[in-house]
Amino acid sequence: xxxxxxxxxxxxxxxxxxxxxxxxxxxxxxxxxxxxxxxxxxxxxxxxxxxxxxxxxxxxxxxxxxxxxxxxxxxxxxxxxxx
Numbered sequence: 001x002x003x004x005x006x007x008x009x010x011x012x013x014x015x016x017x018x019x020x021x022x023x024x025x026x027x028x029x030x031x032x033x034x035x036x037x038x039x040x041x042x043x044x045x046x047x048x049x050x051x052x053x054x055x056x057x058x059x060x061x062x063x064x065x066x067x068x069x070x071x072x073x074x075x076x077x078x079x080x081x082x083x
Contacts, residue, residue: 041057
């Protein structure tokens, strides 16, 4: 996996090595750890059949690009207990 924190002041600046997610599943797990309430909101939108609204919310809150946001929402929607 790719390593994060190679730039000055980045997440690895304190000597930590963090691996970057390389799949939508890994990225979703990281998002869940960092912003559980957002994942809850996305899940509620998906349960209501509002996939486009979920992608839009994810993009607004995180700045993720359209394709990345779409893939994360698809991953969230495919997990058991999401619908």
